[in-house]
Amino acid sequence: MTATLATRSARTPSLRRTPAWIVTDSVTIAWRNMLAVVRNPQLLVIDTVTPVMFVLLFAFVFGGAIQTPGIDYVTFLMPGIFVQTVVFGGTNTAVGIAEDLQKGVIDRFRTLPMAPSAVLIGRTFADLLRNIYVVIVMTVVGLLIGFRPTGTPVGFVLALVLVAGFGYAMSWLSANIGLRAKTAAAAQGAIFIPVFPLTFASSAFVPVETMPSWLKPIAEANPVTLVVNASRGLFLGTADTGTVLAAAAWIVGIVAVFAPLAIRSYRRR
Amino acid sequence: MSSPAVLAEGLVKSYGEVRALAGINLEVAEGSLLGVLGPNGAGKTTAVRILSTLLLPDAGHASVAGHDVVKDPDAVRASIGLTGQYAAVDENLTGRENLELVGRLLHIGRKEARIRADELLAAFGLTDAGGRPARTYSGGMRRRLDLAASLVGRPSVLFLDEPTTGLDPASRIALWEVVEQLRRDGTTILLTTQYLEEADRLADRIAVIDGGRVIAEGTSTELKDRLGEDVVDLRVADAARTAEAVEILRDLAATTPRAENAAGRISLPVHHGAGILAEVVRRIDSAGIEVAELSLHRPSLDDVFLSLTGRDTTVVAAAQPAARRRFGRRSANPETAA
Numbered sequence: 003m004t005a006t007l008a009t010r011s012a013r014t015p016s017l018r019r020t021p022a023w024i025v026t027d028s029v030t031i032a033w034r035n036m037l038a039v040v041r042n043p044q045l046l047v048i049d050t051v052t053p054v055m056f057v058l059l060f061a062f063v064f065g066g067a068i069q070t071p072g073i074d075y076v077t078f079l080m081p082g083i084f085v086q087t088v089v090f091g092g093t094n095t096a097v098g099i100a101e102d103l104q105k106g107v108i109d110r111f112r113t114l115p116m117a118p119s120a121v122l123i124g125r126t127f128a129d130l131l132r133n134i135y136v137v138i139v140m141t142v143v144g145l146l147i148g149f150r151p152t153g154t155p156v157g158f159v160l161a162l163v164l165v166a167g168f169g170y171a172m173s174w175l176s177a178n179i180g181l182r183a184k185t186a187a188a189a190q191g192a193i194f195i196p197v198f199p200l201t202f203a204s205s206a207f208v209p210v211e212t213m214p215s216w217l218k219p220i221a222e223a224n225p226v227t228l229v230v231n232a233s234r235g236l237f238l239g240t241a242d243t244g245t246v247l248a249a250a251a252w253i254v255g256i257v258a259v260f261a262p263l264a265i266r267s268y269r270r271r
Numbered sequence: 272m273s274s275p276a277v278l279a280e281g282l283v284k285s286y287g288e289v290r291a292l293a294g295i296n297l298e299v300a301e302g303s304l305l306g307v308l309g310p311n312g313a314g315k316t317t318a319v320r321i322l323s324t325l326l327l328p329d330a331g332h333a334s335v336a337g338h339d340v341v342k343d344p345d346a347v348r349a350s351i352g353l354t355g356q357y358a359a360v361d362e363n364l365t366g367r368e369n370l371e372l373v374g375r376l377l378h379i380g381r382k383e384a385r386i387r388a389d390e391l392l393a394a395f396g397l398t399d400a401g402g403r404p405a406r407t408y409s410g411g412m413r414r415r416l417d418l419a420a421s422l423v424g425r426p427s428v429l430f431l432d433e434p435t436t437g438l439d440p441a442s443r444i445a446l447w448e449v450v451e452q453l454r455r456d457g458t459t460i461l462l463t464t465q466y467l468e469e470a471d472r473l474a475d476r477i478a479v480i481d482g483g484r485v486i487a488e489g490t491s492t493e494l495k496d497r498l499g500e501d502v503v504d505l506r507v508a509d510a511a512r513t514a515e516a517v518e519i520l521r522d523l524a525a526t527t528p529r530a531e532n533a534a535g536r537i538s539l540p541v542h543h544g545a546g547i548l549a550e551v552v553r554r555i556d557s558a559g560i561e562v563a564e565l566s567l568h569r570p571s572l573d574d575v576f577l578s579l580t581g582r583d584t585t586v587v588a589a590a591q592p593a594a595r596r597r598f599g600r601r602s603a604n605p606e607t608a609a
Contacts, residue, residue, distance in 0.1 A: 107360075112325055
């Protein structure tokens with residue numbers, strides 16, 4: 003054992019908290035969370051295989067049974083699958099945070115003089131990158147099996163931005179559940195309680211018109227429906243500005259509500 | 272006399288109906304090691320969590336390195352390290368990355384974070400394992416990495432919450448040596464433990480806590496002296512006559528004698544042990560009770576804890592029966608496992 007353990011010679015921790023820490027610390031945390039994905043190639047494989055499986059199952063199993071007037075089902079389906087996938091991807095945030103809490107990693111972060119919000123900003127950002135990767139993989143698979151977006155390239159990119167943005171918003175909702183769950187398994191279970199009705203009672207997989215009359219207004223008001231319709235419109239070049247703005251407003255609104263809530267509950271001692 | 276590095280006054284914390292801390296007072300002089308000794312549920316971890324800014328107290332006041340833990344948590348955080356009961360390492364990161372992560376979050380700069388990580392890996396014998404994900408580490412290695420992580424910022428005050436719980440004997444002794452080194456380097460340390468021998472070996476002063484308050488405080492020697500100068504340990508061959516033997520010897524005891532009736536064991540705290548030993552033998556002998564074992568020793572912390580809490584130390588030991596059995600009392604010599 004050398005004397006290097008406690009000597010107070012070199013640089014000591016900086017004391018003055020600056021707003022820049024939110025950025026640098028978030029980058030550090032995002033780096034840490036990305037490493038976890040890289041170190042677990044299995045995760046990456048699951049991340050890749052699951053959505054591809056969804057695309058293929060829906061396209062070929064339900065494709066024949068679900069009538070989508072005026073549009074090929076695969077082209078109808080892809081925006082829905084994208085949104086469903088990023089919403090499911092957003093649940094990773096809850097599980098990851100609950101795991102960090104359970105293992106004491108969050109305790110370590112909390113005893114460091116860092117920006118507290120960075121733990122959540124970095125985590126949700128890493129999960130956003132993961133979602134973007136998955137959406138790109140799915141786009142490629144979709145194009146291979148008959149997804150034919152007929153809109154403009156700008157519309158195409160905007161559609162993907164909406165999709166990824168909605169996944170990011172769901173990450174923040176998910177963070178709140180992760181911070182309150184006692185275990186990672188509980189977080190995993192709890193997060194799907196809102197997630198399943200959100201994704202299925204929507205226009206993601208079937209036209210809302212086919213739903214029973216009591217469900218239709220609920221599905222129409224569902225933010226997933228708005229985001230799916232907006233991105234579907236952007237992919238096909240038939241989008242109306244109102245829907246796109248409404249979808250964007252939902253994304254901003256969810257983040258504006260759930261990010262401060264999550265940060266507050268992270269900071270609570 | 273400078274102000275203490277850690278000062279807790281009247282800390283109270285309740286979780287719902289459960290009162291974890293009932294007004295605890297602790298004081299750790301700069302550069303010294305305070306052992307906080309108590310059974311599970313005594314409030315040790317709650318106290319550490321308040322002092323390390325993880326938890327707010329319901330009442331009371333505490334300062335660490337001169338900063339108030341409630342009003343100025345960032346200043347406290349820049350001065351402390353915490354190693355908890357479970358190794359808080361990121362299993363997906365390598366040992367080196369774990370340390371660099373902490374360094375970067377302490378804002379010491381990437382380069383300095385890298386240098387510091389290498390230094391600590393070397394100091395903790397983890398240089399070879401530094402490039403491997405922490406999930407491949409053994410329990411002892413994880414705990415060393417965890418302790419290393421809490422030292423990245425060269426903290427002036429270190430909190431070690433049951434740092435050796437669950438470790439095998441060799442890892443435990445290795446950790447003790449690190450703690451002793453840190454203490455020699457001038458780090459103020461607050462260490463909680465449920466192992467009496469750990470407190471005995473490492474601590475300058477010991478605070479015994481039970482039910483959320485300090486029930487005794489002093490050096491190991493002072494605590495032992497409270498009990499009397501010596502302890503006569505005696506085992507009668509016929510356990511059925513234990514109570515009888517206690518009655519015969521009662522007036523020789525400095526404080527209340529203890530008996531385990533089933534085993535025939537009697538512990539008698541006494542003054543002037545050597546002189547009394549002969550009297551003990553005479554009385555037992557004339558009562559016709561056969562003695563199987565007889566010894567005279569300085570009180571152990573086990574004896575102290577027992578007399579303070581009125582509970583058997585087996586309650587304390589039960590949490591880690593295996594480790595305790597292996598360790599027993601032959602803990603004083605670090606060379607045996609080094």
